[in-house]
Amino acid sequence: MTEANTLTKKKKVDTKPLAGILKKYPAIGESLLAILQDVQLEYKYLPEVCLKKVSNKLELPLNQVYAVATFYNAFSLKPKGIYVIQVCLGTACHVRGAPDIVDELERLLNIKCGDTTPDGRFTLESVNCVGACALGPVKVINGDYHGHLTRNKIEKILKQYK
Template sequence: MELSNVDTILENRGAEPFDIIEVLQDLQGLHGYLPEELLCRVSESFAVPLIEVFRLASFYRAFSLKPRGRHLVTVCLGTACHVRGAPRMLDEVVAQLDVEPGETTEDRAFTLETVNCLGACALGPIVVIDGEYHGDMSPGKLRALLGAVRDGDQAVVASV
């Protein structure tokens, strides 16, 4: 873990306990998840008990305590998406990636998550891949989309 990065983040943010969330957001953005040693460091730096930092990290859906894959697939299961067939989208992703919601594929390529609403109900069913919203999804479109992302991922992995 590059501790120098952590130091920079801690320096750039305030030192009051209410600044912890901003630091956690930065760390989440940098690493894709919140590793244990970083939370320990944050707790030392702010001089708050570790449970306080852990409590925050476990409370918000935006934070992950487990390593995430290189690509994040989020399926909206809100009411509007649900009636427009979101469960079928989820089944499709589960079948394609062979992971349950909240899990990461073995090759660390994909993490599957569900969300309760994205506030874009007119576009439902929605699947978000790496921050990009894909509305009016169908199992077929989703399969093609996942295939394209996987091909891109394998090209990048191969080139490294």
């Protein structure tokens, strides 16, 4: 079982906010995207129980709901940590050593890229160009940009978020 799955099992999802979201929209297929956006905003991911309820409410097959939920990068099927670390692996950052930055973060956090630490504190992701190529390699933590990264700087930066 992955760490993210462990997190999912531990937390029971409160579906009251979902009920409020579903009331806002007509129960038709065209509402799907807007509803998923609201669910992502509310829960910070798309819990399975919510996807099933959306499927029932809109009378859409569950696989169709999942198809939309997995198509857009803005949606996540896994709960994310308090701090989401996005390491840019765009070309400019890649050639300046971004893969080493990912390796170091994986080592320090003891997770693989795409996963969340068991304490729910950090999620590690890779992204493509975040528009700060001159600062490469770059990582973004909850909107804070950290540039000109080296392996040696990573631990110190993480300590700011503990």
